[in-house]
Amino acid sequence: MKTLVIVTHPNIETSNWNKAWLEEFRKHNDITVQELYKTYPDEKIDVFKEQQLIESHDRIIFQYPLYWYSTPPLLKKWFDEVLLYGWAYGPDAANTKGKEIGVAISTYGTEASYQASGSNRFTLQEILRPVEALVHFIHATYLPHFSLNDASNITEERLAKSSKDYIHHIRTVKPAVAHS
Template sequence: MKNVLAILAHPNFAESRGNKTLVDAIQALPSVKIHNLYERYPNWQIDVQVEQELLRHHDLIVLQFPLQWYSVPPLLKKWMDDVLTYGFAFGTGGTALQGKELMPVVTTGGTSDMYVAGGAVNFTISEFLRPIQQTANYCGMIYKTPFTVHGLFPKVLEVPGTITDEQMFEEAQRYQHLLRQYSES
């Protein structure tokens, strides 16, 4: 059985509809550890040794976050800066992550048709995730296709294309199936 570390980085998880539904779907999977950065580090003082040890003991590293200003939330960026260090993740002796897999799990407020060349945001999700893909490459990791859920505008805004609760549940089931299938492979 392969072990999965789902690193959750949502600055306002209590108010999240999408990420909460995704976490609910995977929390009972025995091979998945959910690691909530904003809960663990409310003062942003990251314990690098603990984080590196977690990475060492998992086969698939999931970075789960809402896309914010076309990037990762700030604590996840700090986590990457602090934890993925020379001698651990890259450089001389930095082989701890080689061969491990990295998969972004991303939620967006915007609809999928906004994330196309020439769409409302001008770029695809893949283009916004290039820094994560290159980080994986630089650390010798295998970059997996991102799992993305679009259309998570707050319901009160009544924006066309906003995902329904039923659709969100279906996406969460797809996510659960994906991680279960991975861990059993």
């Protein structure tokens, strides 16, 4: 299975987690990485190139830090410009049908803060519903997310374990419910 990880971090050099994950990816030839902010610093997305990347991969993972309970702005723009009517959805669109799509997300808050009783009031699964809805809308299959919480408490051991766990997740995660 060919996997594409679309990394959307506005300043990857300052991110210990996302940067460590990228370094781990570079050790694996079967994972393609597309860094949106590095590829498009002017935010002018090459739609055809991005669509070709999607077409040539079976599994797509959107990796980003949680931004005000959403995606970073460039990923939202990517959704708007790349997932076009007639290509990703609509009566004759089949380019994303059957793809497996998931999210890998890092948060500053603790795991406990992303519970109904926590300070954020919602679970990450609930916060990620818009991405899940998007995946369903384009006739792809949504994968359970991978997350790393409490990014402020970094240790080398935790970074290494998280990177290995993420690779394992990408390679082994199964859809929770198949798309109808």
